[in-house]
Amino acid sequence: MASAAQRIYFVSLGCPKNQVDTELMLGQVEAAGHSLVEAPDDADVIVVNTCAFIDAAKEESVDTILEMAEYKKSTKGKLVVTGCLAQRYADDLQKDIPEIDHILGSSDFQTISKVLTPPKSRKKLPMVVVTETPEYIYDHEAPRVRIGANHSAYVKIAEGCDRPCSFCIIPKLRGPQRSRQIADIVAEVEQLGREGVREINLIAQDLTRYGWDSGSDPASRSTLAQLLRALGKVDSVDWIRMHYTFPSAFDDELIDAIASEPKVVKYIDVPLQHISDAMLKRMRRGHSSRVTRELVKKLRERIDNVVLRTTYIVGHPGETEAEFEELCEFVAESKFDRAGAFTYSIEPGTVSAMLPNRVDPLVANARQEKLMEIQRQISRARHEAMVGKEIEVLVEGISSESDYLLEGRWYGQAPGIDGVTYLANGEAKPGDLVKARVTQASDYDLAASLEL
Numbered sequence: 461m462a463s464a465a466q467r468i469y470f471v472s473l474g475c476p477k478n479q480v481d482t483e484l485m486l487g488q489v490e491a492a493g494h495s496l497v498e499a500p501d502d503a504d505v506i507v508v509n510t511c512a513f514i515d516a517a518k519e520e521s522v523d524t525i526l527e528m529a530e531y532k533k534s535t536k537g538k539l540v541v542t543g544c545l546a547q548r549y550a551d552d553l554q555k556d557i558p559e560i561d562h563i564l565g566s567s568d569f570q571t572i573s574k575v576l577t578p579p580k581s582r583k584k585l586p587m588v589v590v591t592e593t594p595e596y597i598y599d600h601e602a603p604r605v606r607i608g609a610n611h612s613a614y615v616k617i618a619e620g621c622d623r624p625c626s627f628c629i630i631p632k633l634r635g636p637q638r639s640r641q642i643a644d645i646v647a648e649v650e651q652l653g654r655e656g657v658r659e660i661n662l663i664a665q666d667l668t669r670y671g672w673d674s675g676s677d678p679a680s681r682s683t684l685a686q687l688l689r690a691l692g693k694v695d696s697v698d699w700i701r702m703h704y705t706f707p708s709a710f711d712d713e714l715i716d717a718i719a720s721e722p723k724v725v726k727y728i729d730v731p732l733q734h735i736s737d738a739m740l741k742r743m744r745r746g747h748s749s750r751v752t753r754e755l756v757k758k759l760r761e762r763i764d765n766v767v768l769r770t771t772y773i774v775g776h777p778g779e780t781e782a783e784f785e786e787l788c789e790f791v792a793e794s795k796f797d798r799a800g801a802f803t804y805s806i807e808p809g810t811v812s813a814m815l816p817n818r819v820d821p822l823v824a825n826a827r828q829e830k831l832m833e834i835q836r837q838i839s840r841a842r843h844e845a846m847v848g849k850e851i852e853v854l855v856e857g858i859s860s861e862s863d864y865l866l867e868g869r870w871y872g873q874a875p876g877i878d879g880v881t882y883l884a885n886g887e888a889k890p891g892d893l894v895k896a897r898v899t900q901a902s903d904y905d906l907a908a909s910l911e912l
Contacts, residue, residue, distance in 0.1 A: 466494045466576050469503035471528065472607070473521055474511025476614045476663050476703070476876070478543060479607065480598075482509045485542070485572045487603030492573040496605075500531040505538045505576055509569070510545035512633060514805035521545045529559035538562070540576075542569045544633045550590045562587055566633055567594030567619075570602075594620065594635030600648035609856060611891030612659040612875055613652050617645055617687065621665035622673070623706070625733075626744040626811035627776060627804065630665055637666065637673045642682050646690050653696025658891050659854060660691065661701045661875065668709035685717035692721040698893060699854065701874060703729045707755050708747035719763045725871040726763050730755075731771045735790040736783040743776060744811065749790075756794055767872035769798035774831060775824025776804040777815035784827050788834060795838050798878055801831040836903050843901035850897050850912065853881050857890040868894070870906070879904035886910025 468489050472482035485507065486496065497503050506528045510521035525541055532539045538561040541553060547566040554563060562575045568589045597619045598604075606613055620635040621628075649660055664670060671682035684702075691700050700723050707730050718724050734740055735749045759766055772791070774784060791799065803824040806813050851870040859865035859882055866883035873879055881896070882905065888894050896908035 464493065464577055466504040467497045467502060468494050468576065469497050469500045469506045471506070471508045471524055473509060473524060474513065474517060474543065476661065477616055477619075477665070478509055478511055480614050480616045480663070481543065481566075481569055483604045483606050484598055484602055485509070485569050486605035486607070488570065488573045489576065490605055491603040492576065494573075494576055500528060501535060503531075503535060503537055505540060506532060506535075507540045507542065507572070510541060510543035512544040512548050513630070514802070514807075516805075518545060525553070525557055525560070529557060532559055538575075540564065540572070542566075542572070547590055547594065547633050548629070550588050554588060560587075563590065565590035565594060567591055567596035567635065570596055570598075594633075595638065597638045597640060599640065599644050600651065609875070609890065610656050611854065612661065613657045614661045614663050615645060615648055615652070616640075616663050617667070618664035618670050618673075622669070623666055624744045624746070626742065626815075627773065627807065629807045629810055632809060634665060637664075637669060639671050639673050639682065642687050642690050645687060646694065649691055649694050649697060653694055656891060658697060658893065659699040659701060659875075660697050661703060662687075663703045666704065666706050666709070667702055668705045668714065683713060685711075685713040688714075688717045688721055688724050692723045694723075698723060699871065700724045701727055701871075703874070705730045707732060707752055708745075710755055710759075715758065715762050718766075726765055727767045727769070727871055727874060728759060728763075729769045729874065733771065733773045734776070734779075734783075734787055736779075736786045739776060739779055739783050739787075742778050742812070742815065743773070753794075767797045769874070769878070770796050770800075772799065772801045772831060773804055774801055774827040775819040775821070777812055777819065778817045779804075779819055779827075788831060791831060791834050792838075795842075796835070797842050797872060798839065799832075799835045800877075801828045801835070803828050840901070840903045843903070843906060846898045846906065847901055848898060850895055851881070851906075851908065853883060853894050853896050853908065855883070855888045855890055855892045855894060856880070859883075879906070881906040881908055884909055 472479055500506050508525050508528055511517040539559055540562045541560050542564040544566050546563045550563045568591055618639040620637045621631045622637045670684040674681045737749050853868040853870050855868040859867040868881050870881055896910050897912050898906050898908045900907035
């Protein structure tokens, strides 16, 4: 392998699901005898794993490819583009950015090691490898090199999506839902635990529909509740966190599992997108505002100290001022602990892109700012109510704000999307779970003392 070994530089863009794909490619690269480098100008091959979810993500992906193309000119190496942008715009990328050597679709990244072999030692490979309907899903035996914190890991329990949401392109980019087996996921989590991981973050395009594709008989399907109970028996991990749970797929079995399993953190990320029935219908969300309100009430009644997080879309075609005000009223009354708001992004090929009554971008931006100001005040009040309380914090390491502080997260703060907890008056190592008392609160962060 020594003569064929290549120096590889990776850029990973987009969501945690994309991060897992990058980690799997890193694992393949190392298993094939190649080495990883930390700078593009040291690389024989540059790999960009792209995102194409919204306009901003597409722009970032294109800008990054062009930036890496400049490095390629000086290194005389190869440039490989993978991920969702490659899946959706392979022909355009091939035509517009001739510096790209290979394009791999969202489920074709498992062929990455083949395109890294030097030209003299392989047959000529096609420039574009994009499976029209993505179908790959990894298992626990796939080599993987994790990036980020050693004590926290993402585990993708399913790939793809069967939802018909009118604004979303994900089913076309990632294919139909494919769920992994419970035993396979448990084996991966057990291995991660042996490697020192304390927090497992379960991810999928639609977490609550996990297992729905495993058979036509609902009684014989695997369920998310069954998975949570199986993972709760893994001794080596402490926190099991869920991301991307769809509101209409919650059932009593799942709520009971969240409430009763000690290792399942009481944090639920449930993207609502809107509350107006007319808007939910335009968005093809498949449920009503009544379902949403009943779910929020049930979660708070049955899960002690639950932290709720959500996202909203404003400025979707057809959204009236009255419908937006209805959303604002819901945000103010429901008081989610965490929330994000996005302005609608036109995605060619989706139903929403063809709808009339477009909302002016300036109006959409103003709506986003108003909604987030309402949420900011709610988040601030939630945090201020925690001052004086004792919390358990997963330590991340030395704070980026000061060498005299540690930084961590309590269970109500998910990695990468929520705030942090600054720790003073004590020592701890990354990955430690420590008790601390909250001393100060801001809109999104907390300060706490290790002196109880």
